Amino acid sequence: xxxxxxxxxxxxxxxxxxxxxxxxxxxxxxxxxxxxxxxxxxxxxxxxxxxxxxxxxxxxxxxxxxxxxxxxxxxxxxxxxxxxxxxxxxxxxxxxxxxxxxxxxxxxxxxxxxxxxxxxxxxxxxxxxxxxxxxxxxxxxxxxxxxxxxxxxxxxxxxxxxxxxxxxxxxxxxxxxxxxxxxxxxxxxxxxxxxxxxxxxxxxxxxxxxxxxxxxxxxxxxxxxxxxxxxxxxxxxxxxxx
Amino acid sequence: xxxxxxxxxxxxxxxxxxxxxxxxxxxxxxxxxxxxxxxxxxxxxxxxxxxxxxxxxxxxxxxxxxxxxxxxxxxxxxxxxxxxxxxxxxxxxxxxxxxxxxxxxxxxxxxxxxxxxxxxxxxxxxxxxxxxxxxxxxxxxxxxxxxxxxxxxxxxxxxxxxxxxxxxxxxxxxxxxxxxxxxxxxxxxxxxxxxxxxxxxxxxxxxxxxxxxxxxxxxxxxxxxxxxxxxxxxxxxxxxxx
Numbered sequence: 001x002x003x004x005x006x007x008x009x010x011x012x013x014x015x016x017x018x019x020x021x022x023x024x025x026x027x028x029x030x031x032x033x034x035x036x037x038x039x040x041x042x043x044x045x046x047x048x049x050x051x052x053x054x055x056x057x058x059x060x061x062x063x064x065x066x067x068x069x070x071x072x073x074x075x076x077x078x079x080x081x082x083x084x085x086x087x088x089x090x091x092x093x094x095x096x097x098x099x100x101x102x103x104x105x106x107x108x109x110x111x112x113x114x115x116x117x118x119x120x121x122x123x124x125x126x127x128x129x130x131x132x133x134x135x136x137x138x139x140x141x142x143x144x145x146x147x148x149x150x151x152x153x154x155x156x157x158x159x160x161x162x163x164x165x166x167x168x169x170x171x172x173x174x175x176x177x178x179x180x181x182x183x184x185x186x187x188x189x190x191x192x193x194x195x196x197x198x199x200x201x202x203x204x205x206x207x208x209x210x211x212x213x214x215x216x217x218x219x220x221x222x223x224x225x226x227x228x229x230x231x232x233x234x235x236x237x238x239x240x241x242x
Numbered sequence: 243x244x245x246x247x248x249x250x251x252x253x254x255x256x257x258x259x260x261x262x263x264x265x266x267x268x269x270x271x272x273x274x275x276x277x278x279x280x281x282x283x284x285x286x287x288x289x290x291x292x293x294x295x296x297x298x299x300x301x302x303x304x305x306x307x308x309x310x311x312x313x314x315x316x317x318x319x320x321x322x323x324x325x326x327x328x329x330x331x332x333x334x335x336x337x338x339x340x341x342x343x344x345x346x347x348x349x350x351x352x353x354x355x356x357x358x359x360x361x362x363x364x365x366x367x368x369x370x371x372x373x374x375x376x377x378x379x380x381x382x383x384x385x386x387x388x389x390x391x392x393x394x395x396x397x398x399x400x401x402x403x404x405x406x407x408x409x410x411x412x413x414x415x416x417x418x419x420x421x422x423x424x425x426x427x428x429x430x431x432x433x434x435x436x437x438x439x440x441x442x443x444x445x446x447x448x449x450x451x452x453x454x455x456x457x458x459x460x461x462x463x464x465x466x467x468x469x470x471x472x473x474x475x476x477x478x479x480x481x482x483x484x
Contacts, residue, residue, distance in 0.1 A: 071415065123378060133415035136365060136390040148378040149390045153413070171395070173313065173375035 003180075003227065003240075006198055008172050009118055010127035010150065012159075012183035013135065014053075015207040017115075017126075017144065018105035021045050027101045031087065039085040042209065052077025057129060057158045067156050069131040075099045102130070103137035108204065112143050114233020121242040123147045127168050127181065129158045148172070160191030169197075180227065182236065189226055200228035200236055245422075245469065245482075248440055250414050251360055252369035252392065254401075254425035255377065256295075257449040259357075259368075259386065260347035263287050269343045273329065281327040284451065294319025299371060299400045309398050311373040317341045344372070345379035350446065354385050356475020363484040365389045369410050369423060371400045390414070402433030411439075422469065424478065431468055442470035442478055 014020050021042075028041040056073035059065040078099050082090060090098070118124055125148040126135050132151040139146050150168055157163035169176050176196030183189050184204040193199050201223045205211075223229040230236035256262050263284075270283040298315035301307040320341050324332060332340075360366055367390040368377050374393040381388050392410055399405035411418050418438030425431050426446040435441050443465050447453075465471040472478035 069415075123382065125378075131415065132390065132413045136367075136414070140365065140389050147382050147391075148374065154396060171374045172378070173311075173373065 003198065005175075005178050006122065006180045007174055007178045008123040008125060009180050009182055009200075010125045010168055010172075011115075012181070012185060012188050013126050013128035013130055013138070014105070015204055016182065016184040016202060017111050018107050018138065018142065019204075019207070020049065020102070020105050021207065021209060023105040024048065024101055027098065027104070031098060032085075035087050035090070037086045041085075044081055044085050046208065048074070048077055048081055052081070053129075061158055061161060069134075069153050070102070070129060071099065071131055071134055074102055100137070103134050104141050105138060107142045107144065108232065110232040110234045112145070114237050115145055117237040118233065118240065118242045119145055119147065121240065123172065125150050125168075125172070127159070127164070128152065129164075160187050162191070162195055165192050165195040165197060169195075182233075186222070193226070199226040200230060201226045202230050202232060202236060245440065247417075247420050248364065248422045249416055249420045250365040250367060251422050251424055251442075252367045252410055252414075252439075253357075254423065254427060254430050255368050255370035255372055255380070256347070257446055258424065258426040258444060259353050260349050260380065260384065261446075261449070262291065262344070262347050263449065263451060265347040266290065266343055269340065269346070273340060274327075277329050277332070279328045283327075286323055286327050288450065290316065290319055290323055294323070295371075303400055303403060311376075311395050312344070312371060313341065313373055313376055316344055342376075342379070345376050346383050347380060349384045349386065350474065352474040352476045354387070356479050357387055359479040360475065360482065360484045361387055361389065363482065365414065367392050367410075367414070369401070369406070370394065371406075402429050404433070404437055407434050407437040407439060411437075424475075428464070435468070441468040442472060443468045444472050444474060444478060 011017055024045040025041050028044050032039055032041060052074055060067060115124055125146055127150050128135055129152045131153040132149055135149050135151050152158050152164050155163050155167035169179050180198035180200055181189060181192035182200045182202055184202050189199040189201055228239055230239060253259055266287040267283050270286050274281055274283060294316055302309060357366055367388055369392050370377055371394045373395040374391055377391050377393050394400050394406050397405050397409035411421050422440035422442055423431060423434035424442045424444055426444050431441045431443055470481055472481060
Protein backbone atom coordinates (compact mmCIF):
# COMPACT_ATOMS: atom_id res chain seq x y z
CA UNK A 1 0.00 0.00 0.00
CA UNK A 2 1.31 3.39 -0.98
CA UNK A 3 0.45 4.83 2.41
CA UNK A 4 3.59 6.89 2.52
CA UNK A 5 1.71 9.21 0.18
CA UNK A 6 -0.96 10.00 2.77
CA UNK A 7 -0.66 13.61 3.92
CA UNK A 8 -4.04 14.29 5.49
CA UNK A 9 -6.36 12.31 7.75
CA UNK A 10 -9.97 13.47 7.58
CA UNK A 11 -12.40 12.31 10.23
CA UNK A 12 -16.03 11.53 10.38
CA UNK A 13 -17.11 13.26 13.59
CA UNK A 14 -20.52 12.21 15.00
CA UNK A 15 -19.95 8.75 16.42
CA UNK A 16 -16.32 8.51 15.31
CA UNK A 17 -14.77 11.41 17.27
CA UNK A 18 -17.58 12.31 19.66
CA UNK A 19 -20.06 10.22 21.63
CA UNK A 20 -23.23 12.06 20.62
CA UNK A 21 -25.63 9.71 22.40
CA UNK A 22 -24.21 10.01 25.93
CA UNK A 23 -24.01 13.80 25.63
CA UNK A 24 -27.53 14.23 24.26
CA UNK A 25 -29.06 11.92 26.85
CA UNK A 26 -27.30 13.79 29.68
CA UNK A 27 -28.53 17.19 28.52
CA UNK A 28 -32.04 15.87 27.83
CA UNK A 29 -32.22 14.37 31.32
CA UNK A 30 -31.16 17.70 32.79
CA UNK A 31 -33.82 19.47 30.74
CA UNK A 32 -36.42 16.95 31.89
CA UNK A 33 -35.50 17.51 35.53
CA UNK A 34 -35.62 21.29 35.12
CA UNK A 35 -39.03 21.05 33.44
CA UNK A 36 -40.40 18.35 35.74
CA UNK A 37 -40.86 15.92 32.85
CA UNK A 38 -40.08 12.20 32.99
CA UNK A 39 -39.45 10.43 29.71
CA UNK A 40 -37.23 7.91 27.95
CA UNK A 41 -34.43 10.32 27.08
CA UNK A 42 -32.36 7.61 25.40
CA UNK A 43 -35.22 7.05 22.96
CA UNK A 44 -35.45 10.84 22.53
CA UNK A 45 -31.73 10.98 21.63
CA UNK A 46 -32.01 8.09 19.17
CA UNK A 47 -35.08 9.55 17.50
CA UNK A 48 -33.42 12.95 17.17
CA UNK A 49 -30.39 11.31 15.63
CA UNK A 50 -32.05 8.82 13.33
CA UNK A 51 -35.14 10.70 12.16
CA UNK A 52 -33.94 14.28 12.52
CA UNK A 53 -30.38 14.07 11.29
CA UNK A 54 -30.07 10.89 9.22
CA UNK A 55 -33.62 11.13 7.89
CA UNK A 56 -33.32 14.85 7.18
CA UNK A 57 -30.12 14.36 5.19
CA UNK A 58 -31.55 11.43 3.26
CA UNK A 59 -34.40 13.64 1.99
CA UNK A 60 -31.91 16.25 0.84
CA UNK A 61 -29.74 13.67 -0.92
CA UNK A 62 -32.82 12.23 -2.61
CA UNK A 63 -33.91 15.64 -3.82
CA UNK A 64 -37.11 15.53 -1.73
CA UNK A 65 -36.04 18.55 0.32
CA UNK A 66 -33.90 21.62 -0.39
CA UNK A 67 -30.47 22.06 1.14
CA UNK A 68 -30.41 22.81 4.87
CA UNK A 69 -27.54 22.75 7.34
CA UNK A 70 -27.49 20.20 10.15
CA UNK A 71 -28.25 22.83 12.81
CA UNK A 72 -31.52 23.49 10.98
CA UNK A 73 -32.34 19.79 10.53
CA UNK A 74 -31.80 19.32 14.26
CA UNK A 75 -33.90 22.37 15.15
CA UNK A 76 -36.91 21.26 13.11
CA UNK A 77 -36.95 17.79 14.61
CA UNK A 78 -36.35 19.14 18.11
CA UNK A 79 -39.58 21.17 18.08
CA UNK A 80 -41.51 18.02 17.20
CA UNK A 81 -39.70 15.88 19.80
CA UNK A 82 -40.09 18.33 22.66
CA UNK A 83 -43.82 18.20 22.08
CA UNK A 84 -43.86 14.42 21.76
CA UNK A 85 -41.81 13.88 24.93
CA UNK A 86 -43.89 16.33 26.97
CA UNK A 87 -41.72 19.44 27.19
CA UNK A 88 -44.09 22.32 26.49
CA UNK A 89 -43.76 26.08 26.46
CA UNK A 90 -39.97 26.30 26.33
CA UNK A 91 -38.81 29.80 25.30
CA UNK A 92 -37.40 30.04 21.77
CA UNK A 93 -33.97 31.03 23.09
CA UNK A 94 -33.95 27.96 25.31
CA UNK A 95 -34.89 25.75 22.38
CA UNK A 96 -32.03 27.34 20.41
CA UNK A 97 -29.64 26.69 23.25
CA UNK A 98 -30.76 23.11 23.70
CA UNK A 99 -30.41 22.55 19.96
CA UNK A 100 -26.75 23.45 20.35
CA UNK A 101 -26.16 20.36 22.48
CA UNK A 102 -24.70 19.05 19.20
CA UNK A 103 -22.05 21.78 19.50
CA UNK A 104 -21.18 20.51 22.98
CA UNK A 105 -20.79 16.78 22.38
CA UNK A 106 -18.10 15.06 24.40
CA UNK A 107 -15.25 13.17 22.72
CA UNK A 108 -14.60 9.46 23.17
CA UNK A 109 -11.94 8.94 25.88
CA UNK A 110 -9.15 8.36 23.32
CA UNK A 111 -10.13 11.08 20.82
CA UNK A 112 -8.15 14.12 21.99
CA UNK A 113 -4.99 12.17 22.85
CA UNK A 114 -5.21 10.21 19.60
CA UNK A 115 -5.79 13.29 17.43
CA UNK A 116 -2.91 15.06 19.15
CA UNK A 117 -0.57 12.21 18.24
CA UNK A 118 -1.87 11.91 14.68
CA UNK A 119 -1.51 15.67 14.20
CA UNK A 120 2.26 15.39 14.62
CA UNK A 121 2.52 13.34 11.44
CA UNK A 122 -0.50 14.33 9.35
CA UNK A 123 -2.78 17.23 8.58
CA UNK A 124 -5.94 16.41 10.55
CA UNK A 125 -9.34 17.77 9.59
CA UNK A 126 -12.96 17.03 10.21
CA UNK A 127 -14.96 15.77 7.23
CA UNK A 128 -18.40 15.84 8.73
CA UNK A 129 -21.93 16.33 7.60
CA UNK A 130 -22.13 18.85 10.43
CA UNK A 131 -21.87 22.51 9.47
CA UNK A 132 -18.63 24.43 9.94
CA UNK A 133 -19.97 26.58 12.78
CA UNK A 134 -21.19 23.54 14.69
CA UNK A 135 -17.85 21.78 14.19
CA UNK A 136 -15.88 24.89 15.19
CA UNK A 137 -17.82 25.31 18.41
CA UNK A 138 -17.56 21.59 19.14
CA UNK A 139 -13.79 21.59 18.63
CA UNK A 140 -13.36 24.60 20.89
CA UNK A 141 -15.53 23.03 23.56
CA UNK A 142 -14.06 19.52 23.39
CA UNK A 143 -10.44 20.51 22.70
CA UNK A 144 -10.26 18.79 19.30
CA UNK A 145 -6.99 20.02 17.78
CA UNK A 146 -8.01 20.19 14.09
CA UNK A 147 -5.65 21.75 11.60
CA UNK A 148 -8.67 22.57 9.47
CA UNK A 149 -12.45 22.38 9.90
CA UNK A 150 -14.34 20.91 6.95
CA UNK A 151 -18.12 20.51 7.06
CA UNK A 152 -20.42 19.53 4.25
CA UNK A 153 -22.06 22.96 4.15
CA UNK A 154 -18.93 23.92 2.20
CA UNK A 155 -20.10 21.66 -0.62
CA UNK A 156 -23.87 21.56 -0.12
CA UNK A 157 -23.53 17.80 -0.50
CA UNK A 158 -23.91 15.34 2.34
CA UNK A 159 -21.76 12.24 2.67
CA UNK A 160 -21.84 9.68 1.17
CA UNK A 161 -22.34 11.83 -1.95
CA UNK A 162 -19.14 11.88 -4.05
CA UNK A 163 -19.02 15.69 -4.07
CA UNK A 164 -18.27 15.73 -0.33
CA UNK A 165 -15.07 13.70 -0.76
CA UNK A 166 -14.05 15.34 -4.01
CA UNK A 167 -14.56 18.79 -2.52
CA UNK A 168 -12.45 17.88 0.50
CA UNK A 169 -9.49 16.72 -1.58
CA UNK A 170 -9.76 19.85 -3.72
CA UNK A 171 -9.84 22.15 -0.68
CA UNK A 172 -6.78 20.45 0.78
CA UNK A 173 -5.14 20.64 -2.65
CA UNK A 174 -4.33 16.93 -2.46
CA UNK A 175 -4.96 13.98 -4.73
CA UNK A 176 -7.57 11.54 -3.36
CA UNK A 177 -4.91 8.91 -2.57
CA UNK A 178 -3.13 11.46 -0.38
CA UNK A 179 -6.17 11.65 1.91
CA UNK A 180 -7.37 8.98 4.34
CA UNK A 181 -10.86 8.96 5.83
CA UNK A 182 -11.13 7.75 9.41
CA UNK A 183 -14.65 6.64 10.30
CA UNK A 184 -16.71 4.18 12.34
CA UNK A 185 -19.21 3.66 9.51
CA UNK A 186 -18.83 1.36 6.54
CA UNK A 187 -21.01 3.36 4.15
CA UNK A 188 -18.87 6.46 4.63
CA UNK A 189 -15.62 4.52 4.18
CA UNK A 190 -16.88 2.74 1.08
CA UNK A 191 -17.94 6.01 -0.51
CA UNK A 192 -14.56 7.57 0.26
CA UNK A 193 -12.81 4.53 -1.17
CA UNK A 194 -14.86 4.84 -4.36
CA UNK A 195 -13.42 8.35 -4.75
CA UNK A 196 -9.86 7.07 -4.35
CA UNK A 197 -9.33 7.92 -0.66
CA UNK A 198 -7.42 5.67 1.71
CA UNK A 199 -9.57 4.40 4.55
CA UNK A 200 -9.27 3.56 8.24
CA UNK A 201 -12.10 1.94 10.18
CA UNK A 202 -12.27 2.68 13.89
CA UNK A 203 -14.68 0.60 15.97
CA UNK A 204 -17.11 2.51 18.18
CA UNK A 205 -19.15 -0.40 19.52
CA UNK A 206 -21.30 1.68 21.87
CA UNK A 207 -22.25 4.49 19.51
CA UNK A 208 -25.94 3.58 19.68
CA UNK A 209 -25.72 2.24 23.22
CA UNK A 210 -24.27 -0.93 24.72
CA UNK A 211 -24.16 -3.64 22.06
CA UNK A 212 -25.61 -1.33 19.43
CA UNK A 213 -22.56 0.05 17.67
CA UNK A 214 -22.60 0.20 13.90
CA UNK A 215 -20.42 -1.96 11.74
CA UNK A 216 -18.67 -3.81 14.55
CA UNK A 217 -16.96 -6.03 15.71
CA UNK A 218 -13.50 -5.05 14.62
CA UNK A 219 -12.45 -8.46 13.38
CA UNK A 220 -14.44 -9.82 10.51
CA UNK A 221 -17.45 -7.83 9.33
CA UNK A 222 -15.54 -7.05 6.19
CA UNK A 223 -13.11 -4.58 7.75
CA UNK A 224 -10.26 -6.07 5.73
CA UNK A 225 -11.62 -4.02 2.84
CA UNK A 226 -10.11 -0.95 4.43
CA UNK A 227 -6.45 0.03 4.65
CA UNK A 228 -6.59 0.03 8.45
CA UNK A 229 -8.92 -1.20 11.16
CA UNK A 230 -8.33 0.03 14.71
CA UNK A 231 -9.92 -0.22 18.12
CA UNK A 232 -9.52 3.51 18.77
CA UNK A 233 -7.45 6.55 17.75
CA UNK A 234 -4.48 5.56 19.91
CA UNK A 235 -4.39 2.17 18.23
CA UNK A 236 -4.59 3.90 14.86
CA UNK A 237 -1.78 6.30 15.81
CA UNK A 238 0.35 3.30 16.74
CA UNK A 239 -0.38 1.54 13.45
CA UNK A 240 0.47 4.72 11.51
CA UNK A 241 3.69 5.33 13.44
CA UNK A 242 2.44 8.63 14.84
CA UNK B 243 -20.16 50.11 21.26
CA UNK B 244 -22.02 46.83 21.47
CA UNK B 245 -18.78 44.89 21.52
CA UNK B 246 -20.11 42.42 24.04
CA UNK B 247 -21.90 40.89 21.07
CA UNK B 248 -18.64 39.98 19.31
CA UNK B 249 -18.17 36.22 19.28
CA UNK B 250 -15.59 35.71 16.56
CA UNK B 251 -12.41 37.50 15.55
CA UNK B 252 -11.41 36.89 11.95
CA UNK B 253 -7.93 37.83 10.83
CA UNK B 254 -6.37 39.04 7.67
CA UNK B 255 -3.25 36.88 7.43
CA UNK B 256 -0.58 38.09 4.96
CA UNK B 257 0.98 41.11 6.62
CA UNK B 258 -1.32 41.06 9.65
CA UNK B 259 -0.45 37.66 11.18
CA UNK B 260 2.65 36.70 9.21
CA UNK B 261 5.65 38.68 7.99
CA UNK B 262 5.60 37.50 4.38
CA UNK B 263 8.42 39.78 3.20
CA UNK B 264 11.12 38.62 5.63
CA UNK B 265 10.27 34.96 4.99
CA UNK B 266 10.21 35.26 1.20
CA UNK B 267 13.47 37.23 1.10
CA UNK B 268 15.19 34.62 3.31
CA UNK B 269 14.12 31.70 1.13
CA UNK B 270 14.92 33.58 -2.06
CA UNK B 271 18.40 34.41 -0.78
CA UNK B 272 18.94 30.73 0.04
CA UNK B 273 17.75 29.75 -3.43
CA UNK B 274 20.09 32.32 -4.96
CA UNK B 275 23.04 30.97 -2.99
CA UNK B 276 22.21 27.38 -3.98
CA UNK B 277 21.93 28.38 -7.63
CA UNK B 278 24.91 30.74 -7.60
CA UNK B 279 22.73 33.73 -8.53
CA UNK B 280 23.05 37.22 -7.04
CA UNK B 281 20.06 39.49 -7.24
CA UNK B 282 17.96 41.99 -5.30
CA UNK B 283 15.81 39.45 -3.47
CA UNK B 284 13.89 42.14 -1.60
CA UNK B 285 12.75 43.51 -4.95
CA UNK B 286 11.94 39.96 -6.03
CA UNK B 287 9.74 39.49 -2.94
CA UNK B 288 7.97 42.80 -3.45
CA UNK B 289 7.34 42.12 -7.11
CA UNK B 290 5.98 38.65 -6.35
CA UNK B 291 3.69 40.15 -3.76
CA UNK B 292 2.50 43.24 -5.58
CA UNK B 293 2.28 42.04 -9.18
CA UNK B 294 1.68 38.33 -8.64
CA UNK B 295 -0.69 38.31 -5.73
CA UNK B 296 -2.29 41.75 -5.53
CA UNK B 297 -2.26 42.24 -9.28
CA UNK B 298 -3.53 38.73 -9.97
CA UNK B 299 -6.46 39.16 -7.59
CA UNK B 300 -7.33 42.57 -8.98
CA UNK B 301 -7.75 41.05 -12.45
CA UNK B 302 -10.07 38.41 -11.05
CA UNK B 303 -12.12 40.96 -9.12
CA UNK B 304 -12.39 43.10 -12.26
CA UNK B 305 -13.56 40.15 -14.33
CA UNK B 306 -10.45 40.30 -16.56
CA UNK B 307 -9.36 36.81 -15.49
CA UNK B 308 -11.19 33.67 -14.34
CA UNK B 309 -11.08 32.48 -10.74
CA UNK B 310 -7.76 31.03 -9.60
CA UNK B 311 -6.50 30.24 -6.10
CA UNK B 312 -3.60 32.18 -4.63
CA UNK B 313 -1.23 29.21 -4.95
CA UNK B 314 -1.81 29.36 -8.70
CA UNK B 315 -1.43 33.14 -8.89
CA UNK B 316 1.87 32.82 -7.06
CA UNK B 317 3.03 29.97 -9.29
CA UNK B 318 2.39 31.83 -12.54
CA UNK B 319 4.25 34.91 -11.39
CA UNK B 320 7.09 32.85 -9.94
CA UNK B 321 7.95 31.31 -13.30
CA UNK B 322 8.26 34.80 -14.77
CA UNK B 323 10.27 36.13 -11.83
CA UNK B 324 12.74 33.25 -11.72
CA UNK B 325 13.57 33.98 -15.32
CA UNK B 326 13.79 37.74 -14.74
CA UNK B 327 16.06 37.38 -11.69
CA UNK B 328 18.35 34.89 -13.39
CA UNK B 329 17.35 31.53 -11.91
CA UNK B 330 17.19 29.17 -14.88
CA UNK B 331 16.53 25.48 -15.32
CA UNK B 332 15.01 24.79 -11.90
CA UNK B 333 13.18 21.43 -11.84
CA UNK B 334 9.39 21.68 -11.77
CA UNK B 335 9.22 20.00 -8.36
CA UNK B 336 11.68 22.57 -7.00
CA UNK B 337 9.61 25.40 -8.43
CA UNK B 338 6.55 23.85 -6.74
CA UNK B 339 8.40 23.63 -3.48
CA UNK B 340 9.69 27.18 -3.66
CA UNK B 341 6.18 28.38 -4.49
CA UNK B 342 5.09 26.95 -1.16
CA UNK B 343 7.27 29.47 0.69
CA UNK B 344 3.90 31.19 1.19
CA UNK B 345 2.86 28.11 3.22
CA UNK B 346 5.91 28.57 5.42
CA UNK B 347 5.73 32.26 6.30
CA UNK B 348 6.85 33.18 9.79
CA UNK B 349 4.53 34.97 12.21
CA UNK B 350 5.19 38.41 13.67
CA UNK B 351 6.78 38.03 17.13
CA UNK B 352 3.49 38.72 18.97
CA UNK B 353 1.18 36.68 16.71
CA UNK B 354 1.14 33.24 18.33
CA UNK B 355 1.04 34.55 21.91
CA UNK B 356 -1.62 37.10 21.01
CA UNK B 357 -3.82 34.61 19.15
CA UNK B 358 -3.50 32.17 22.04
CA UNK B 359 -4.82 34.82 24.44
CA UNK B 360 -7.59 35.96 22.10
CA UNK B 361 -8.67 32.34 21.54
CA UNK B 362 -9.62 32.05 25.21
CA UNK B 363 -12.37 34.62 24.79
CA UNK B 364 -13.33 34.46 21.11
CA UNK B 365 -13.60 32.08 18.18
CA UNK B 366 -10.53 32.92 16.10
CA UNK B 367 -10.36 32.23 12.38
CA UNK B 368 -8.38 33.32 9.41
CA UNK B 369 -10.23 35.39 6.80
CA UNK B 370 -7.61 35.48 4.12
CA UNK B 371 -7.44 35.69 0.38
CA UNK B 372 -5.10 32.72 0.67
CA UNK B 373 -6.56 29.31 -0.12
CA UNK B 374 -7.57 26.92 2.65
CA UNK B 375 -4.74 24.46 1.95
CA UNK B 376 -2.13 27.21 2.05
CA UNK B 377 -3.56 28.58 5.31
CA UNK B 378 -3.77 25.10 6.86
CA UNK B 379 -0.16 24.34 6.07
CA UNK B 380 0.91 27.77 7.27
CA UNK B 381 -0.93 27.36 10.58
CA UNK B 382 0.62 23.95 11.16
CA UNK B 383 4.07 25.25 10.36
CA UNK B 384 3.86 28.49 12.33
CA UNK B 385 1.76 27.20 15.23
CA UNK B 386 -1.20 29.51 14.58
CA UNK B 387 -3.95 28.16 16.86
CA UNK B 388 -7.00 28.84 14.65
CA UNK B 389 -10.38 27.48 15.69
CA UNK B 390 -11.35 27.51 12.02
CA UNK B 391 -9.56 28.11 8.72
CA UNK B 392 -11.40 30.36 6.28
CA UNK B 393 -9.88 31.21 2.92
CA UNK B 394 -11.50 33.02 0.04
CA UNK B 395 -11.47 29.93 -2.16
CA UNK B 396 -14.53 28.94 -0.12
CA UNK B 397 -16.40 31.85 -1.70
CA UNK B 398 -14.56 32.35 -4.98
CA UNK B 399 -14.53 36.03 -4.08
CA UNK B 400 -11.45 37.94 -3.01
CA UNK B 401 -11.50 40.59 -0.33
CA UNK B 402 -12.52 43.40 -0.40
CA UNK B 403 -15.51 41.97 -2.31
CA UNK B 404 -18.61 41.91 -0.09
CA UNK B 405 -19.18 38.18 -0.71
CA UNK B 406 -16.00 37.31 1.22
CA UNK B 407 -17.28 38.96 4.42
CA UNK B 408 -20.88 37.85 3.96
CA UNK B 409 -19.78 34.27 3.32
CA UNK B 410 -17.62 34.29 6.45
CA UNK B 411 -20.47 35.43 8.71
CA UNK B 412 -22.76 32.84 7.15
CA UNK B 413 -20.22 30.02 7.64
CA UNK B 414 -19.75 30.99 11.27
CA UNK B 415 -23.55 31.25 11.59
CA UNK B 416 -23.17 34.70 13.12
CA UNK B 417 -24.64 38.10 12.35
CA UNK B 418 -22.11 40.56 10.88
CA UNK B 419 -22.01 42.61 14.09
CA UNK B 420 -20.95 39.47 15.98
CA UNK B 421 -17.77 39.25 13.90
CA UNK B 422 -14.74 41.53 14.12
CA UNK B 423 -12.09 41.72 11.41
CA UNK B 424 -8.53 42.25 12.60
CA UNK B 425 -6.29 43.62 9.86
CA UNK B 426 -3.34 45.90 9.13
CA UNK B 427 -4.96 47.27 5.98
CA UNK B 428 -7.52 50.04 5.78
CA UNK B 429 -9.21 48.86 2.59
CA UNK B 430 -9.96 45.45 4.12
CA UNK B 431 -11.30 46.99 7.33
CA UNK B 432 -13.46 49.49 5.48
CA UNK B 433 -14.98 46.77 3.33
CA UNK B 434 -15.72 44.64 6.40
CA UNK B 435 -17.26 47.66 8.12
CA UNK B 436 -19.51 48.23 5.12
CA UNK B 437 -20.85 44.70 5.63
CA UNK B 438 -21.59 45.39 9.29
CA UNK B 439 -18.51 43.78 10.85
CA UNK B 440 -16.72 45.26 13.84
CA UNK B 441 -13.13 46.25 13.06
CA UNK B 442 -9.72 46.31 14.73
CA UNK B 443 -6.70 47.88 13.08
CA UNK B 444 -3.31 46.46 14.04
CA UNK B 445 -0.25 48.41 12.90
CA UNK B 446 2.43 46.45 11.04
CA UNK B 447 4.78 49.30 10.18
CA UNK B 448 7.47 47.13 8.58
CA UNK B 449 5.25 44.96 6.37
CA UNK B 450 6.86 46.30 3.20
CA UNK B 451 10.24 46.88 4.85
CA UNK B 452 11.52 49.49 7.28
CA UNK B 453 9.39 52.62 7.02
CA UNK B 454 7.18 51.09 4.34
CA UNK B 455 4.26 49.68 6.34
CA UNK B 456 0.79 50.28 4.99
CA UNK B 457 -1.72 52.49 6.68
CA UNK B 458 0.47 53.54 9.58
CA UNK B 459 1.22 55.24 11.97
CA UNK B 460 -1.16 54.02 14.62
CA UNK B 461 -2.24 57.44 15.86
CA UNK B 462 -4.02 59.58 13.35
CA UNK B 463 -4.24 58.28 9.77
CA UNK B 464 -7.95 57.86 10.31
CA UNK B 465 -7.70 54.84 12.59
CA UNK B 466 -10.39 56.29 14.84
CA UNK B 467 -12.84 55.04 12.22
CA UNK B 468 -12.33 51.52 13.54
CA UNK B 469 -13.58 50.05 16.81
CA UNK B 470 -10.05 49.34 17.95
CA UNK B 471 -6.52 50.32 16.94
CA UNK B 472 -3.63 48.37 18.44
CA UNK B 473 0.14 48.18 18.17
CA UNK B 474 0.08 44.37 18.03
CA UNK B 475 -2.01 41.33 19.01
CA UNK B 476 -0.97 41.47 22.67
CA UNK B 477 -2.09 45.09 22.85
CA UNK B 478 -5.37 44.08 21.18
CA UNK B 479 -5.83 41.19 23.64
CA UNK B 480 -5.35 43.64 26.50
CA UNK B 481 -7.88 46.08 25.05
CA UNK B 482 -10.40 43.25 24.59
CA UNK B 483 -9.86 41.86 28.08
CA UNK B 484 -8.54 38.55 26.76
